[in-house]
Amino acid sequence: MESFKKYIAEFIGTFVLVFAACGTAVVVGCNGAEGNAAYLMTALAFGLVIVAMAYSIGNVSGCHINPAVSIAMLVSKKMSVKDFCGYVVAQCIGGIAGAGVLAVLLGMNQSFGANGLYNDSIGKSILVEVVLTCIFVLAILGVTSKPEFSNVAGLVIGLSLTLVHIIGIAFTGTSVNPARSLASAVFAGGAALSNVWVFIVAPLIGGVLAALIWMAIKPSEK
Numbered sequence: 001m002e003s004f005k006k007y008i009a010e011f012i013g014t015f016v017l018v019f020a021a022c023g024t025a026v027v028v029g030c031n032g033a034e035g036n037a038a039y040l041m042t043a044l045a046f047g048l049v050i051v052a053m054a055y056s057i058g059n060v061s062g063c064h065i066n067p068a069v070s071i072a073m074l075v076s077k078k079m080s081v082k083d084f085c086g087y088v089v090a091q092c093i094g095g096i097a098g099a100g101v102l103a104v105l106l107g108m109n110q111s112f113g114a115n116g117l118y119n120d121s122i123g124k125s126i127l128v129e130v131v132l133t134c135i136f137v138l139a140i141l142g143v144t145s146k147p148e149f150s151n152v153a154g155l156v157i158g159l160s161l162t163l164v165h166i167i168g169i170a171f172t173g174t175s176v177n178p179a180r181s182l183a184s185a186v187f188a189g190g191a192a193l194s195n196v197w198v199f200i201v202a203p204l205i206g207g208v209l210a211a212l213i214w215m216a217i218k219p220s221e222k
Contacts, residue, residue, distance in 0.1 A: 003082070003083060003086060005060055005061075006060060006061040006062075006083065006086070006087070007061075007086045007087065007089070007090040008090070009057040009060040009061035009063075010057075010061050010064060010065055010086075010087050010090040010091050010094065011090040011091070011093060011094035011097070012053075012057060012094065013053040013057050013061070013063055013064075013065035013091075013094065014065040014066075014090070014091040014092075014094035014095045014098065014179050014180070014183075015094040015095065015097050015098040015101075016049055016052070016053060016098065017046070017049050017050075017053070017065055017095070017098065017177075017180055018094075018095045018096075018097075018098030018099050018102070018113075018180050018183045018184070019098035019099075019101055019102060020045060020049050021042070021045040021046040021049045021113070021180075022098070022099065022102065022112055022113030022180065022183075022184055023098075023102050023106075023113075024041060024042050024045035025038075025042045025045070025111070025113035025173075026102065026106060026110050026111060026112060026113060027106075028041045028042060030042040030113075030169065039166065039169050039170070040166065042113075042165065042169060043162045043163075043165035043166045043169065043174075044162055046161050046162065046165050046174075047158040047159055047160075047161045047162030047165070048158060048162075049158075050063070050065075050154070050157050050158040050161050051154050051155060051157075051158035053065060054153065054154030054157060054158065055154050058153075058154060061087070062144075063154075064087055064091070065091060065094075065177075065179070066091065066176070066177040066178075066179060066180070066203075067087070067088045067091055067092075067177070067178045067179055067203070067204065067207075068133050068136075068137060068176060068177060068178060068203040068204055068206060068207035069137055069140055069207060070084050070087045070088060070091070070207075071084065071204055071207045071208055071211075072137045072140070072141060072207040072208065072210050072211040072214075073211075075207075075208055075211035075212065075215075076141065076211045076214065076215060088179070091179035092178075092179045092182055092183070094179070095179040095180050095182060095183030096182070096183045096186055098183060099112050099183040099184055099186065099187045100187070102187070103187050108187065110187075110188070111184075111188055111192075112183075112184040112185075112187045112188045112192075113173065113180075113184050114173065114181070114184040114185050114188035114192035115172050115173040115174070115175045115181050115184065115185075115192065115195075115196075115198075115199045116172060116173055116191070116192065116195070117172065117191075117195055117198065118171040118172050122195075122198055124171075125171070125172050125195075125198050125199075125202070126198055126201070126202040126205075128168060128171045128172050128202075129168075129172060129175055129176065129198070129199060129202030129203055129206060130202050130203075130205050130206040130209065131206070132164040132167070132168045132174060132176050132206065133164075133175075133176040133202065133203040133205075133206025133207055133209075133210070134206040134207075134209045134210045134213070135160070135163075135164055135210075136160050136161055136164050136176050136206075136210075137206065137207045137210035137211070138210040138213060138214060139156060139157065139160040140157055140160070140210075141210060141211065141214040141218075142214065143156045143157060145214075145218065161176070164176055172199070175199035175202070175203055176203050176206070177203060178199065178200040178203050178204060181196055181199035181200065181203075182196055182199075182200060185199075
């Protein structure tokens with residue numbers, strides 16, 4: 001029953017992320033033509049969703065709402081394989097549900113905040129996403145490593161996500177989250193759907209890399 005509650009929380013959190021943050025990208029027209037204001041608004045939307053969810057569902061599931069975060073926790077031995085699988089399924093379903101509501105409200109002729117290849121390069125796009133995800137997940141692992149950081153963890157994680165979006169939107173639209181990318185691609189279709197594997201694989205690699213780096217540099221337990 002407790003595990004089921006965690007999965008429901010992850011569903012809710014990822015639903016809100018896609019609906020509110022990807023929805024903001026669509027509403028403000030964050031497509032490279034409207035200038036820096038749309039970029040900043042979209043980046044802030046992603047960060048603010050994390051802050052809101054961290055302080056609402058964080059005590060239930062830890063507020064991963066991202067398979068890249070969950071795989072880092074798995075590698076760091078902070079969650080079981082069973083919970084990892086449950087989290088990822090819940091995250092993907094929640095994200096798709098969020099994009100579905102956007103489709104109902106805005107119609108199907110939308111980008112849904114889908115990611116795109118940087119300069120049509122798979123290699124460069126993978127590099128961008130691995131680096132951005134590693135930065136983001138490393139911040140999560142660090143700030144959640146000590147109980148005394150718990151009061152500010154949501155803010156730090158939210159601001160970290162804002163940061164990687166500010167720099168990453170111009171490259172790939174910033175994924176760092178396979179569930180959110182899958183949800184957007186399912187409804188956007190076309191090139192977004194055919195290239196979505198990049199934005200699933202690269203963030204997962206980034207999450208594993210962050211976990212390995214953290215385990216190598218973390219302070220010794222006393």
